[in-house]
Amino acid sequence: MRYNDYSEIIMIEKLKEILRHRELILILVSRELKARYRGTVLGFFWSLFNPLLLMLVYTVVFGFIIGGGRVAGFESTKFYALFLFNGILPWTWFSSSLLESANVLMVQGALIKKIKFPIEVLPIMVVTTNMVHFLFGLPVLVAFFLIFGKSLTWWVLFLPVSLLAQYIFTMGLCFLVSALTVHFRDIKDILANLITLWFFATPIIYTYGSVPKALQYVLNLNPMTHIVESYHYAFYFGSLPHWKRFSVTILVGLLFFYMGYLLFDKLRDTYVEEV
Amino acid sequence: MEVVQVHEVFKFYKKYADRHKFLTIKSALVNKTLFGDLQVGERFEALRGVSFDVKSGQTLGIIGENGSGKSTLLKILAGISKPTTGEVITSGRISALIELGAGFHPEISGRENIFINGVILGLTRKQIQEKYQEIVRFAELEEFIDNPVKSYSSGMFMRLGFSIAINVNPDILLVDEVLAVGDASFVPKCLDKINEFRRHGKTIIYVSHDLATIERICDDVIWIKKGKIEMRGYPKRVTDAYLEYIGKKDEKKSLAQHGEEEKLSGNEKEKRWGSREIEISNVKMFDAANREKYIFETDEPLAIQFDVEARVAESDFVFGIGVYNGEGVNCYGSNTLLENYAARQIQGKGKVRLTVPALGLVNGTYFLDIAVHKRDGYPFDYHHFQYTFRVTSNHRDVGIARIPHHWEFSDNIALFKNEDS
Numbered sequence: 001m002r003y004n005d006y007s008e009i010i011m012i013e014k015l016k017e018i019l020r021h022r023e024l025i026l027i028l029v030s031r032e033l034k035a036r037y038r039g040t041v042l043g044f045f046w047s048l049f050n051p052l053l054l055m056l057v058y059t060v061v062f063g064f065i066i067g068g069g070r071v072a073g074f075e076s077t078k079f080y081a082l083f084l085f086n087g088i089l090p091w092t093w094f095s096s097s098l099l100e101s102a103n104v105l106m107v108q109g110a111l112i113k114k115i116k117f118p119i120e121v122l123p124i125m126v127v128t129t130n131m132v133h134f135l136f137g138l139p140v141l142v143a144f145f146l147i148f149g150k151s152l153t154w155w156v157l158f159l160p161v162s163l164l165a166q167y168i169f170t171m172g173l174c175f176l177v178s179a180l181t182v183h184f185r186d187i188k189d190i191l192a193n194l195i196t197l198w199f200f201a202t203p204i205i206y207t208y209g210s211v212p213k214a215l216q217y218v219l220n221l222n223p224m225t226h227i228v229e230s231y232h233y234a235f236y237f238g239s240l241p242h243w244k245r246f247s248v249t250i251l252v253g254l255l256f257f258y259m260g261y262l263l264f265d266k267l268r269d270t271y272v273e274e275v
Numbered sequence: 276m277e278v279v280q281v282h283e284v285f286k287f288y289k290k291y292a293d294r295h296k297f298l299t300i301k302s303a304l305v306n307k308t309l310f311g312d313l314q315v316g317e318r319f320e321a322l323r324g325v326s327f328d329v330k331s332g333q334t335l336g337i338i339g340e341n342g343s344g345k346s347t348l349l350k351i352l353a354g355i356s357k358p359t360t361g362e363v364i365t366s367g368r369i370s371a372l373i374e375l376g377a378g379f380h381p382e383i384s385g386r387e388n389i390f391i392n393g394v395i396l397g398l399t400r401k402q403i404q405e406k407y408q409e410i411v412r413f414a415e416l417e418e419f420i421d422n423p424v425k426s427y428s429s430g431m432f433m434r435l436g437f438s439i440a441i442n443v444n445p446d447i448l449l450v451d452e453v454l455a456v457g458d459a460s461f462v463p464k465c466l467d468k469i470n471e472f473r474r475h476g477k478t479i480i481y482v483s484h485d486l487a488t489i490e491r492i493c494d495d496v497i498w499i500k501k502g503k504i505e506m507r508g509y510p511k512r513v514t515d516a517y518l519e520y521i522g523k524k525d526e527k528k529s530l531a532q533h534g535e536e537e538k539l540s541g542n543e544k545e546k547r548w549g550s551r552e553i554e555i556s557n558v559k560m561f562d563a564a565n566r567e568k569y570i571f572e573t574d575e576p577l578a579i580q581f582d583v584e585a586r587v588a589e590s591d592f593v594f595g596i597g598v599y600n601g602e603g604v605n606c607y608g609s610n611t612l613l614e615n616y617a618a619r620q621i622q623g624k625g626k627v628r629l630t631v632p633a634l635g636l637v638n639g640t641y642f643l644d645i646a647v648h649k650r651d652g653y654p655f656d657y658h659h660f661q662y663t664f665r666v667t668s669n670h671r672d673v674g675i676a677r678i679p680h681h682w683e684f685s686d687n688i689a690l691f692k693n694e695d696s
Binding site: 023184 | 288289299300301350353354355356357369371373374377378380382383387390391394395396399400423
């Protein structure tokens, strides 16, 4: 097998092609951000509104209504709120990316139909824009840690690795979803329900450790379990994540990315006519 | 040197109307056609074996009726869609004026949108920075450039879009009928810019219904009919053949339509309506020597003639005419009521003739409305945009009507008229 054949399989040329569009991706992401933040004075607040609301609701429900002032396994209700926000932030990045990518090729149809445009840039734009929202949320998370009096550790520096793992996995899924929704319009509705289910199948409102052993096997099959866990380790627990599970998750993420892009690329010529 | 080579290009589209508009997983599972639905079903052949070359520096015009495949061809040349079979080879940077202002975000300022649109069209930020002043100046938006695009009029929007697209500095420029939507003063400016491109030896492919412009700026014209090249050659020869074909087709159509309204498709219904108690047919145009003709000089006399048939005797009727230019602007309209003709009686077959001593319209393609209706507007037979004619002249003035005029200068102003132009 010649060198070329390998590069074909691992998509080196395709990845280079995507990198060539980085200026386009950057300007589209900044367009999305500016448009979101310009329309309203509280733009920045609105992108955090949903995660904050979720945190508040679960804290009230589990901390005060059910728990009567304390949540099992947590030192205090304040810490439970911290733990919640720690997981909800990356989850919001993930779920918003998926939902928006189901629409993005239709919403941006004019770009696809009327000009020569590298279409893969659109799902990339969605995932990257939501990542920036996530990054904007991090200072707020750190502030909560300081306010609630829980110290952070050097393990915070593990964050870029978690970020990369989540980016690759989310990107793969978003390629799949955006490509398939063009052909099957009800994926969007199926997805909305699936994401609710997926939320509860990921350790966000409960800790991984509090789950019975038998159910942990099921949770292990969910890549988001390990990704959200790695954020918990970086911030809340302040220790090294379970590196074996996390490494496998990175590999699974790469596989999703590969398959997702492959399918997206395969269906590329159909978008012009179908969106 | 050929910069565009189109070889045996076929383009098929799937037909959705009779199958599915939007496929869903549910329907695919219920009907057990998940894989079947992804197969190509019945297809529409938009292009059927198109081959041609364009040499560097050439300006090629493409004409044809709606649905003939012009736009599909342009999209394939632009690289937006791919041919089903066959190949297109192009060399050099292509800029397509198909959609102006693609990717503009309404909430964001014109300035920022220039950068977004420029990058989308393949420029780097640095290149845009260098051309920024020129883009804004050409679009005449100096005062508004920091306002959000949502506050722009459609004319301003188009001007900005055109200005960016043209400043991409392409080797090959593809122009769709976008120019028709610009405001009246900007269209000549766009054409000037396109002419400048020609002088610089760039290659241009120009798709339009505006035959006068096609004739003026193109070296070569292709006429596409039902997805195939019907004719290619010297502009005047091709546009004349095309107009003759359109004229004959309209005539055939009006004959075939006689008493068969139910067979009309939705599109044609929009173009003709009325109760048909009085019916108009056989609309023709003639020159001063009474030869049937659809191309006129600006100052040439002409006549419009049509047959009328009243099935029952009618005493309330008005004949009307409307002239529209290629942009859909009503250039002139009148009827017998407005001109104080009192209707007495119409019955059986007859003829109506309207003579015009001098047309006085500028270069362009025009559409005719011919109608017969009651005084209160109740339509007997209304033909809307059914007939086309063209005005060509050596005058290069712009606007709608050619207002009769002459210039006078005092002795200290020296100006000499070039009689040959």
